[in-house]
Amino acid sequence: MRSRQPRPEAGHAAGAWSRLRALPGFKASVVAFLVTVFIGGGTFAAVANWQQSSTATIAITAGAPAITAPPPVGGVVASPTLAVRPGAFVGGFSCTSAKQQGSVAFTFTWPAVTNATSYATTLSLTGPPATPVATESVTGTTAVFTFREAAVSNGTSYLLRIEPFDGATAGDPVYKSFTFSSNTSGQCDQVTPAAAPPLGTVSPTAQPVVRGATTSTMAINWTASTGATSYVVTVKSTTSGYGTEFTTGNLSATLTFPQAATDASGNLVNPADATAPYYCDYSFRIQPMNGTTAGDPVYRTIKYYSGSASMG
Structure with a gap:
């Protein structure tokens, strides 16, 4: 049984x-x-x-630590995809003021910028510190700010910031000063920004380059920009088509450059490689961002060559 x-x-x-x-x-x-x-x-x-x-399902436990992604690696390549940015401001600016039935209107006009589809303008009291009093986004090359006449005094100085955009891609801003006078139309002068950027200033530094068999890396760090949530980094050769561009929320990144073959002593196997197009000066640009708000970009020069590399 x-x-x-x-x-x-x-x-x-x-x-x-x-x-x-x-x-x-x-x-x-x-x-x-x-x-x-x-x-x-x-x-x-x-x-x-x-x-x-079920093995993969049960392996996930509550409270497991999140995986932190490493800083992005900017691979410098021969034909990078770079954003089309607005060009530089060229030409004269016009600042005028006019009374209109108990109000005063400030009219600012500037030359059109290549590739610009709009302009973000900010008018601030010069201070220090500079205090924004009005902002306006325009698609043309004129911005008008109107205030109550009682709120405007003779001799008051203003700082105008104009930043061109190509869609959501920010260009380089320009600053102009303006002093109100009830008797004259005033004059625009380019000035050094006095705490007027909408986001804090960034200060990048570079670590010594690390040479590899086929690539070299350069670690870049920068200070946090007050109010910024991300940073747009653009590296572009001044003499060839090499470069890279990326956006990161970190305060550091690693740039990877091509590296010609070297012997055990670090000398180039083929001396002619010293003139390779990736060995050159690069423009390093970093711009703090917060959504569609763009801060002032900061520029540095990276000198990357077979025998030396630095940022200055």
Whole structure:
């Protein structure tokens, strides 16, 4: 006769069930099993699928530490994809003021900038510190700011910031000063910004280059910009088509440059490689961003050559 195995007592079964339910990922695993059985038609294949999928499901436990991504690597290549940025301001600016029935209107006009589709303008009291009093985004080359006459005094100095945009791509801003006079139309003069940028200033520094067999790396760090949530980094050769561009929320990045073959002493195997197009000066540009608000970009020069590399 076949021997009959004793059945587990109800208490033991309930305790085992409770311990099973307490396992991390148990509920998600049960749902995955039911879906797998439904798709597999209840066959042995479905059970096999369940065994394969449940391992990954249960391995995910609540409270596991998030994986921190390393700083982005800017690979300097021969034909990089770079954003089309607005050009530089060229030509004269016009600043005028006029009274209009208890109000005063300031009208600023500037020359069109290549590739610009709009301009973000900010008018500030010069201070220090500079205090923004009005902002306006325009698609043309004129901005008008109107104030109550009682709020404007003779001799008050203002600072105008104009930043061109090509869609959402920010260019380089320009600053102009303006002093209100009820008797004259005033004059625009380019000035050094006095705490007028909408985001804090960035200060980048570079670590010594690390040479490899086929590539070299240069770690770049920069100070945090007050109010910024990301940074747009552009590296562009001044003499060839090499470069890179990327956006990061970190305060550091690693640039990777091509490296010609060298011997055990670090000398070029082929001396002619010293004139390779990737050995050259690069323009390094970093611009703090917060959504569509762009801060002032900062420029540096990277000198990357077979025998030396630095940022200045």
